[in-house]
Amino acid sequence: xxxxxxxxxxxxxxxxxxxxxxxxxxxxxxxxxxxxxxxxxxxxxxxxxxxxxxxxxxxxxxxxxxxxxxxxxxxxxxxxxxxxxxxxxxxxxxxxxxxxxxxxxxxxxxxxxxxxx
Amino acid sequence: xxxxxxxxxxxxxxxxxxxxxxxxxxxxxxxxxxxxxxxxxxxxxxxxxxxxxxxxxxxxxxxxxxxxxxxxxxxxxxxxxxxxxxxxxxxxxxxxxxxxxxxxxxxxxxxxxxxxxxxxxxxxxxxxxxxxxxxxxxxxxxxxxxxxxxxxxxxxxxxxxxxxxxxxxxxxxxxxxxxxxxxxxxxxxxxxxxxxxxxxxxxxxxxxxxxxxxxxxxxxxxxxxxxxxxxxxxxxxxxxxxxxxxxxxxxxxxxxxxxxxxxxxxxxxxxxxxxxxxxxxxxxxxxxxxxxxxxxxxxxxxxxxxxxxxxxxxxxxxxxxxxxxxxxxxxxxxxxxxxxxxxxxxxxxxxxxxxxxxxxxxxxxxxxxxxxxxxxxxxxxxxxxxxxxxxxxxxxxxxxxxxxxxxxxxxxxxxxxxxxxxxxxxxxxxxxxxxxxxxxxxxxxxxxxxxxxxxxxxxxxxxxxxxxxxxxx
Numbered sequence: 001x002x003x004x005x006x007x008x009x010x011x012x013x014x015x016x017x018x019x020x021x022x023x024x025x026x027x028x029x030x031x032x033x034x035x036x037x038x039x040x041x042x043x044x045x046x047x048x049x050x051x052x053x054x055x056x057x058x059x060x061x062x063x064x065x066x067x068x069x070x071x072x073x074x075x076x077x078x079x080x081x082x083x084x085x086x087x088x089x090x091x092x093x094x095x096x097x098x099x100x101x102x103x104x105x106x107x108x109x110x111x112x113x114x115x116x117x
Numbered sequence: 118x119x120x121x122x123x124x125x126x127x128x129x130x131x132x133x134x135x136x137x138x139x140x141x142x143x144x145x146x147x148x149x150x151x152x153x154x155x156x157x158x159x160x161x162x163x164x165x166x167x168x169x170x171x172x173x174x175x176x177x178x179x180x181x182x183x184x185x186x187x188x189x190x191x192x193x194x195x196x197x198x199x200x201x202x203x204x205x206x207x208x209x210x211x212x213x214x215x216x217x218x219x220x221x222x223x224x225x226x227x228x229x230x231x232x233x234x235x236x237x238x239x240x241x242x243x244x245x246x247x248x249x250x251x252x253x254x255x256x257x258x259x260x261x262x263x264x265x266x267x268x269x270x271x272x273x274x275x276x277x278x279x280x281x282x283x284x285x286x287x288x289x290x291x292x293x294x295x296x297x298x299x300x301x302x303x304x305x306x307x308x309x310x311x312x313x314x315x316x317x318x319x320x321x322x323x324x325x326x327x328x329x330x331x332x333x334x335x336x337x338x339x340x341x342x343x344x345x346x347x348x349x350x351x352x353x354x355x356x357x358x359x360x361x362x363x364x365x366x367x368x369x370x371x372x373x374x375x376x377x378x379x380x381x382x383x384x385x386x387x388x389x390x391x392x393x394x395x396x397x398x399x400x401x402x403x404x405x406x407x408x409x410x411x412x413x414x415x416x417x418x419x420x421x422x423x424x425x426x427x428x429x430x431x432x433x434x435x436x437x438x439x440x441x442x443x444x445x446x447x448x449x450x451x452x453x454x455x456x457x458x459x460x461x462x463x464x465x466x467x468x469x470x471x472x473x474x475x476x477x478x479x480x481x482x483x484x485x486x487x488x489x490x491x492x493x494x495x496x497x498x499x500x501x502x503x504x505x506x507x508x509x510x511x512x513x514x515x516x517x518x519x520x521x522x523x524x525x526x527x528x529x530x531x532x533x534x535x536x537x538x539x540x541x542x543x544x545x546x547x548x549x550x551x552x553x554x555x556x557x558x559x560x561x562x563x564x565x566x567x568x569x570x571x572x573x574x575x576x577x578x579x580x581x582x583x584x585x586x587x588x589x590x
Contacts, residue, residue, distance in 0.1 A: 103135065110142040 058116060065113060072101045123177050123186045125165040126194045127230050130201075133158025134223045141216045148216075152205055155219030159202035159226075166194040170579075178236065182297050185236040185365075189434075192583040193233025193361050196437055200354035201226035203445040203561065207452050208346035209554035215258050221251035222350060229358035236369065237296040238286045241362060245282065245326065248358050249275050255347040256339055263460075267342025274325070274335045282322020288315030289370075298369035313377065320378065323366070327359035329419060330389040333412045337400075340408035345455055348404055349448035352411045353441040360418050360437060364430055367422060375425040382423035383514055389416030390521030397528035403451055403461045406528060407444070410487060413525055414440050417518060420502050424509035430584040431577075432501035438576060439494025439569050443486040446562030449555045450480045456548035465546070469536040472546055477536050479563050484529040486566045489522050494569030497577075 079086070079094050108114065137154040144150040169191055176187035205219050212218040228247030235241045253275065257268020290296060292312035293304035301312070325332040340348045367378060393413030400406040414436075421433025453476065454469075455461045470477040486493035499522060506514040569576060 103138070107138050107142060 061113065065108060069101070069105065072104075123169065123174065123179065124184070124234075125169060126162045126191075126198070127227065127234075129162045129165050130158060130223055130227050130230065133161065134220055134227070137220050137223065141220070146216065147213050149209070149213070151216060151219045152209055152213075155205045155223055156202060158223065159198050159205065162194065163198045163202075166191055166198065183237045183240045184231075184234040186234055188579075188583040188585075189361070189365065190230070190234040192434060192579060193357060194230055196357045196441060197226050197229045197233070197354060199561070200229075200350060200357065200441060200445070203449075203558045204346050204350040204354070206554040206558045207349055207445070207448060208344065210550070210552050211452060211456070212258070212344060212346055218255070218258070218346075221255050225249075225251040225255070225350070226354065229354050232358040232362040235362055235365065236298055238290060238298075239296055241366065242279075242283060242286060244358065244362065245279065245322070248355065249279070249326070252347070252351060252355070255350070256343040258347070259342075259344050263342035264344075265342075267339045270335055270342075271339045278322050278325035278332070281318050281325075285315045285318025285320070285322060288312070289319060291315070298366060301370040302373040316371065316378065319366070320363075320381075323359055323363045324385070326355060327363065327415050327418070328356075328412050329385050329415055330392045330412065333389070333393070333415075336412055337405045337408040340404045340411075341402060341460060343404075345404070345448055345452045348407070349445055352407060352444045352448075356411065356415060356418070357437050357441065360415075360422075360433060364422050364433060367425075368430065372425075379423055379425050382419055383511060386416045386419035386423050386514060387517040389413065389419060390517050391416075391524070394521045394524035394528060398524060398531075400528070401463045403463065403466075403532065406463075406532070407447065410525060410528060411444075413521055414487075416521060417499065417502055420506055420514050420518060423514065424505050424511055426505065426509055427584060428501075428508050429505040431580050432498070432505040434584050435501055435573075435577065435580045436498035439486055439498045439566060442562045442565040442569070443483040443493075443495060445558055446479065446483040446566065447487075449558040449562065450476055450483075453549060453551050453555055454546065456550045459548065463532050463535045466532050466535045467538045469546065471539070473549070479559055480536065481533060482563055482566055484533055486570070488526040488529045492567065492570045494566045494573070496570055497573045498569075 075097070076094065079090065083090060133154060137151045137158070140150045140154050169186075170188070174186070176185060178185050201222055204222050208218050208222075225248050228244050228249070228251075231240055231244035231247060235244050253268055253272040256271045257264050288311050289301065292309050292315060293301050295301065295304065304312075321332065328336045340351065343351065371378060390413055393409050393411070393416055397406055397409035397413060400409055418433050418436055418440075421429040421431075421436065423429070451461050454465055459465075466480075469480070482493065486495035489495045489499040499518065503515050503518055506512070506518060
């Protein structure tokens with residue numbers, strides 16, 4: 001059993017060593033100039049303003065809604081591939097699913113989830 | 118029968134949930150419309166369940182053997198409808214500012230109903246998740262540090278246990294090549310170490326939801342930080358969901374190898390009964406007290422599963438009802454005292470017997486039912502569990518039940534003692550507030566508790582019809 005996986009094991013070791021070896025060597029040989037601008041926050045090339053402790057929660061909200069609806073719609077990919085086998089029953093269930101997703105979207109919209117402020 | 122008509126209670130709840138969301142959209146903020154819709158929906162669900170029950174249907178397997186609609190699942194629907202309806206009523210005033218409260222309660226109830234019907238691994242995991250995700254939100258719905266702690270703690274530990282559960286289910290699937298419970302016992306590799314490991318991991322995941330020692334650490338903090346109505350829902354509904362899926366999972370899937378899990382669950386039941394009730398003795402915060410007592414009661418419930426018999430299954434299923442009725446009744450009193458604002462401690466009960474004798478009398482009924490005193494439902498439930506333990510030749514479990522009951526009695530008498538104290542503290546009942554919704558819950562709970570204690574025959578009959586699937590598969 002193990003002989004079959006020996007090649008895989010060697011592959012993992014080589015991959016691990018090369019990944020960490022490269023960052024180790026660049027750390028060893030590269031020029032070191034810590035401090036100054038390197039530690040400043042990068043803000044699209046503009047000089048950073050006062051340090052900000054927290055992200056605005058609005059970013060999280062947008063990201064969360066994006067994730068939720070993205071994942072929901074992603075469930076349609078396996079459905080689309082096997083639609084020829086599922087026939088009408090599968091189509092009906094996907095329509096039901098989409099109605100629920102659309103309902104959730106309408107709910108979030110109505111409750112002001114997409115308003116920026 | 119089509120899937121639509123046999124799953125009518127579930128469809129009613131799903132429809133109610135969507136209509137309640139529509140209600141939130143069209144009504145102004147903090148209106149009672151969503152709560153009304155939710156309440157009517159649970160009544161409709163009860164009616165649909167009763168209608169299905171009265172038709173004496175044969176068990177039906179739906180959706181490629183993933184759901185089983187039988188008397189067992191219908192009885193679970195009854196319990197869940199009572200839990201959801203009472204939760205919506207208890208949160209009528211205190212949770213008014215959270216418009217989504219009834220929707221989330223119904224969604225969680227839908228998960229519990231799924232667990233009652235579940236007959237394969239996919240619906241098992243789906244049910245656990247549908248049950249848990251709304252509860253994470255509900256636990257954190259009060260924006261104070263305790264609420265945040267409750268929500269975060271419940272979420273992180275719950276997600277972790279879901280991961281363990283999923284890993285276990287994947288191993289079971291890997292070992293048996295099937296998702297359906299009934300295929301596990303007859304699978305070729307039924308004594309493989311992979312299957313045993315999968316069973317253990319899956320048990321850890323389910324026992325976490327049931328709050329069995331040593332997977333109980335989250336309970337007191339989560340109960341304390343959650344709003345009162347949500348705590349009552351967790352104490353009743355979550356226990357129902359976790360207990361019934363545990364029973365069906367083991368009774369369908371692993372009935373040929375009870376030696377693999379019976380003794381383990383027996384020792385855990387013993388440990389849970391003793392530890393839960395012992396720690397409940399020292400609690401002064403009432404919600405923490407009910408948290409630990411709920412752990413103790415989960416230990417009692419586990420006896421019914423551990424003895425692996427029809428009598429045990431019936432006893433466990435029966436015990437859920439008196440326990441749940443006592444929980445919703447006690448929490449109705451707690452919401453009257455707390456008014457949704459403070460954590461009720463034993464000191465807040467001082468003088469209750471002199472100022473509000475009726476509330477005190479009802480509270481005594483629920484406490485005595487928890488403790489298992491005759492003429493209350495709790496006594497009958499404990500009697501059947503004791504019987505199940507003795508029939509299975511497990512005197513250790515019987516002794517553990519009696520010891521746990523005695524310890525619990527001490528824990529429940531402490532709040533009663535505080536109620537009768539004369540030198541009451543001035544702020545004890547400052548926030549006293551009663552509305553009709555709490556009265557409804559109290560009436561249902563007290564009629565049910567005393568009714569079960571005096572005349573349990575109808576419910577016993579129902580339970581006997583529900584848990585007779587055991588050896589048929």
